[in-house]
Amino acid sequence: MSDALKPDVTMDLKGLACPLPVIKVNQQIKKMQVGQILVAETTDPGAHADFPAWAKSTGNEIVNTEKKETSTMFYIKKLK
Template sequence: MTDTLEYDATGLLCPLPVLRANRKLRELPVGGLLTVRATDPAAEQDFPAYCKQTGHELVSTSREGEVLVFVIRKR
C-alpha cells in the first residue's frame, strides 16, 4: 500500500503552497503520494516547475471548480 498525505493550501498565495507541500513531502517515504489543493492561480505553473526542479513526479493535475488539485509522487 502506498503512503498518502493530503494538504489543503487553499487561500494561500505563492510561494506558500509549494513551500508547504515541500514540507509535507518530507514526511513521506519514496514513492509516497501527496495530494495538494490550492486556489492560487500561480500554482498551475509553480507545481510543474517545482516537480521538474526537484525530480518528484507530478502524477496528475485537475480542477474542482476554483480549486486546483495536484498529485505528486515523492522520488
C-alpha cells in the same frame, strides 16, 4: 481513480498565496516515503506553473491534476 493514485497525505492549501503553497508542499514531501502520493489542493492560479517547475527541480512527479470548481488538486508522487 486508480489504486496507484490513492493519496497518502492530503493538504488543504486553499487561500494561500505564492510562495506558500510550494513551501508547504516541499516541507510535507520531505516527511514522506519514496513512492507515496501527496495531494495538494490549491486556489493559487500560479500553482499551475509553479508545481511542475518545483517538481522538476526537486525530482518529484506530478502524476495527475484534477480541476474542481474553484480549486485544483495536484497529485504529487515522491520520487526521491
